[in-house]
Amino acid sequence: MSDQASDAILKLQNVHTDIAQYHILHGVDLAVERGAVTMLLGRNGVGKTTTLRTIMGLWTAHTGTIHFDTDNITETPTPARARAGIGFVPEDMGIFTDLTVEENMTLAAASGPLSPQRRDWIFSAFPPLKTFWNSEAGNLSGGQKQMLSIARAMAEERKLYLIDEPTKGLAPAIVSTMAAALKELKNQGASILMVEQNFAVAKAIGDYAAVMDDGKIVWSGTMQELATNAALQEQLMGLSMEAAT
Amino acid sequence: MTSIAPDHKPTFASVPIAERLANALPVLLIPILVVLGFLAIGNPSSWLTLTVSGLAMGMMIFVMASGLTLVFGLMDVINFGHGAFISVGAFVGISVLFGLAEWAGAPSLTLNLIAIFLAVLAAMAVTGLLGWAFERVIVKPVYGAHLKQILVTVGGLIVIEQMIHVIWGPEEIFLTRPEMLKGAITFWGAALEKYRLLAVAIGLALFIAMRLVFRRTKIGLIVRAGVENGEMVEALGYRLRIVFVGVFIAGSALAGLGGVMWGLYEEVITAGMGEEMMILVFIVVIIGGLGSVEGAFIGALLVGLLQNYIAFLEPKLALISNIGLMTAILMWRPQGMMPVVKAK
Numbered sequence: 001m002s003d004q005a006s007d008a009i010l011k012l013q014n015v016h017t018d019i020a021q022y023h024i025l026h027g028v029d030l031a032v033e034r035g036a037v038t039m040l041l042g043r044n045g046v047g048k049t050t051t052l053r054t055i056m057g058l059w060t061a062h063t064g065t066i067h068f069d070t071d072n073i074t075e076t077p078t079p080a081r082a083r084a085g086i087g088f089v090p091e092d093m094g095i096f097t098d099l100t101v102e103e104n105m106t107l108a109a110a111s112g113p114l115s116p117q118r119r120d121w122i123f124s125a126f127p128p129l130k131t132f133w134n135s136e137a138g139n140l141s142g143g144q145k146q147m148l149s150i151a152r153a154m155a156e157e158r159k160l161y162l163i164d165e166p167t168k169g170l171a172p173a174i175v176s177t178m179a180a181a182l183k184e185l186k187n188q189g190a191s192i193l194m195v196e197q198n199f200a201v202a203k204a205i206g207d208y209a210a211v212m213d214d215g216k217i218v219w220s221g222t223m224q225e226l227a228t229n230a231a232l233q234e235q236l237m238g239l240s241m242e243a244a245t
Numbered sequence: 246m247t248s249i250a251p252d253h254k255p256t257f258a259s260v261p262i263a264e265r266l267a268n269a270l271p272v273l274l275i276p277i278l279v280v281l282g283f284l285a286i287g288n289p290s291s292w293l294t295l296t297v298s299g300l301a302m303g304m305m306i307f308v309m310a311s312g313l314t315l316v317f318g319l320m321d322v323i324n325f326g327h328g329a330f331i332s333v334g335a336f337v338g339i340s341v342l343f344g345l346a347e348w349a350g351a352p353s354l355t356l357n358l359i360a361i362f363l364a365v366l367a368a369m370a371v372t373g374l375l376g377w378a379f380e381r382v383i384v385k386p387v388y389g390a391h392l393k394q395i396l397v398t399v400g401g402l403i404v405i406e407q408m409i410h411v412i413w414g415p416e417e418i419f420l421t422r423p424e425m426l427k428g429a430i431t432f433w434g435a436a437l438e439k440y441r442l443l444a445v446a447i448g449l450a451l452f453i454a455m456r457l458v459f460r461r462t463k464i465g466l467i468v469r470a471g472v473e474n475g476e477m478v479e480a481l482g483y484r485l486r487i488v489f490v491g492v493f494i495a496g497s498a499l500a501g502l503g504g505v506m507w508g509l510y511e512e513v514i515t516a517g518m519g520e521e522m523m524i525l526v527f528i529v530v531i532i533g534g535l536g537s538v539e540g541a542f543i544g545a546l547l548v549g550l551l552q553n554y555i556a557f558l559e560p561k562l563a564l565i566s567n568i569g570l571m572t573a574i575l576m577w578r579p580q581g582m583m584p585v586v587k588a589k
Contacts, residue, residue, distance in 0.1 A: 056480055082482035094477035096470040098585070107466050110482035152481070 008067075009034040009160055009191045010055065015064035017047075017054045024050045026215035027064065032160065032208075037182075037192040039202045039223060042212035043237060048195045049091050051212070052162045055193070056088045057081050069159065083110065087153030091164040091195075095145045097138030101129055104137050104148055108155035122151045125181040143174030150181065161185070163194040167201055179204060203227045211236045271543050271582035278547060282554040293435035295553045301441035303549025304448020305510060309503035309522060310529045310541045311455065312496015318472035318536020318585055320489045322384055323391055326398035327500055327526065328519030329379075329405035330372040334501025335508035335518060336413050338368035339420055349423040357423035361509075368505045369498040375405075376497020380490055402520065409516040417515040420508065444506055451499075452542050459538065468492060472536045472585050528567050532574040534581030543582060544574075 008031035017025040025047050032038045040048050053059045055066060057078035066074045073081055082088070096104050105114055105122075123130040126147040132140060137148055146166060153161055166182065167175045179201050186192065186205060196202040202209070206223035219226075219236050226232060279296060286292040313327045341364040342349050348360040383401045387393040421427070422440050429436040459465035467488055471478045475485050500519075507522065508514040529548055533540025548567050556563040574582060 058476055058480065077484070078476075078479040079482050079484045082480055088480045090477065090480070094474055094480070096473050096477070098473055099466065099470060103466050104470075106463065107470055107478070107483075108481055 007034045008032060009069060010193065011067040012051075012055070013065050013067075015051075015054060015061045015066060017050055017059050017061050019050065019059060024059075024215055025054060025061070028054075028212075028215070028217055030210055030217050030220070032191060032193045034191050035189050036207040037186050037194060037205050038208040038210060039206035040193060040195045040210050040212065041202065041226075041237065046212045047215040048212055049164055050215075052088070052164050052193070052195060053090075055081075055162055056086065085157070085159035087156070087158035087161045089149050089153050089161070089163040089166060091168070093145050093149040095137045095140075095148055097136065099137055100134055101137055101140070101148055102133050104152060105155055108152035111156060114155055118155065122154055125154075125184055126151055126177070143170045143177075146170060146174070146178065147181075150178070154185065159191060161190055161192045161194075163192060165195050165197060167196065167198045175201065199227075213237075271540065274582075275543060275546050275550070278550050278554075282550065285558055286554065290433060290435035291557065293433060294437060295557055296550065297435075297437050297441050297445065299550035299553035300546060301438075301444040301448075301510070301549070302553065303546035304445050304452075305503055305506045306522070306525050306529055306548060307448055307542050307545035308451060308506060309500050310526045310533075310545055311451075311538055312492070312499045313526060314530045314533065314536055314538060314541045315468065315472070315492050316489075316496050317530070319468065319475065319485070319492055320388065321391075322388070323394045324384065324398050325395055325523070326379060326383065326401040326405070327496075328521075328523040329402045330376060330497045330500035331504040331507065331519030331522055332409055332514075332516055333375060333405060333519075334368040334372045334504030335514040336409055336418075336504075336516075337371045337501070338364040338505030339418065339508050339514055340413075341367045342420070342423075352424050354425040357425045360423055361505075365502055365505050368501040372501025372504070373494045373498035376494045376500075377490065379497070380493045384493070406516045406520065413516075415516075417513050419513050421512060422509055426509075440509060444510065447506065455538060464488070464491075525567065528571045532571050532581055534578075534584040536585035537581065537583040540581055540583035 010030075010032040012028050012030040015025055015028040015030075016023070028047070028051055030040075030051070040051065042048055050059060054061050057073070057076060061074055064074070065072055068081070068084060068086065071084070073084070076084075088094075096107070099107070105119070108114075126144075128140075128144045129147055129151055132144065137145065140148065150163065150166060153163070163182070166178050170178065175198065182192070182194075182201075182205050192205075194202075194205070196206075203223060208220065209223045209226045210217050210220040211226070212218065213236070219232070226236075282296065283289070283292050286295065309327075309331055313324060316322050316324055316327075342360060345360040345363060348356040351357065379401060383397055384394070387397055426440045426443060429438045430442075431437075457465075459469055467478060467483050467485075471483075471485050471488060479485050503522075504514075504519060507518065511518075525548060529541055529544040531544075532547070533542070533544035547570060551566050551570055552563060555566040578584070
């Protein structure tokens, strides 16, 4: 286990979340390092998405605390968490299909108009968004929707990005675009907590990793540690991810 | 800045022509109905009179329905009490008009319009305020529970209707339109009631204004996005609840405006008029697609036109024409003509 107390931008302590009558998170302890990419890994249904949604305030933690920077945000409503600097890319992308790409981006820049520099930066990372700037987002392809979803999170300066499976179901060419963009985001010094099933992408981008099972974090450490230890992967996730790539 | 992305041509899911036509079809239904009406009626001047009358009726129903559809779209709230705002708006507006009898009775269009404007302003202010209180007291505690919403908003409707009886008495109130809006003008041999032309103008102006707000302003974007995926709007930092309360107030005020317009149209107001209108309003909201303002607009015009054409052609069928229209449209598009894509 690595020492994660050093400089965490986000810290979850003993977080329990229920969805309706189901107890999904059973005491999550997680720290996300400032200026680094932390990968949240684990099999399907272990609570990764629920963890991200609980951090965003879309589900409420009934026990435990969530600290963002120095603030306790456990009870803070979702909009205030967003305004405090958390950008969220949900698993279903959450695109407003009835709005144009431009309108989606206008909404994403909540505190003021989208700056031209930022727009150019986003265009350089995701060229199709420039091409389809005035098109309805509902007409974009799956990969382009995912680009828009991430671009929305990039529309403003954020302290932390929560990104849920950005490469899910995408064609290989788009996956590499996505990976390049996420790497670029990382190089700009962003703090990112990302759920990712594609181990090649996780390995390429991740600095740290946390593995979940049954609503808890069962292992955390550096990505390198996990990536080079097939036995550990087998033990934690029931498969060797190296073999899966 | 150079591109950091690997070189690959962006692809774009092209929309087939058939699908594009299907998307445009709801809008085309109005001219189709108007042409069919012309063919069935045969007499151009009767047709023109009926068309203007149908459009006027449709515009007024749209004014009443627009708020209801947004309230449902944004927060999944079914407000059966919406009709109360129509009645209250009519009573407040008509009372103000009675108070301004001198202006309303003067043979000056300017004075008449000022009197109507003040009446509408008062009606919208009162119903807007009432809407705010209604949302806080009655709707807020039952978010997310449809059955309770139906029960409690119907209860609210009954209470407000009875309050009208307490304040204005149980009798219906007859009125006459302001002097210059009485009677009709003759155009190509067709008699067009002046007031109906005004109603068409107001409804159209309102629809265009709403479209501009929805397309050009950030608050409009938030409402449109919120109807589709409220959670994501919150995750971008906007407090949807405040937007919803604003929409509820605006929708109630529009219902009040619709009440004044309808009162002047029928020249009689009753406490139950809003409740009676709600049948048409719900039909319009449902066939338009819940949450869709454009759909409600088209639906309202279809309902107004069809009712007027059928009443002329086959009076006995007029009673079932709107239910028939709703059945036909729902069989064609079960989600309504312009369904709002809901993210779930």
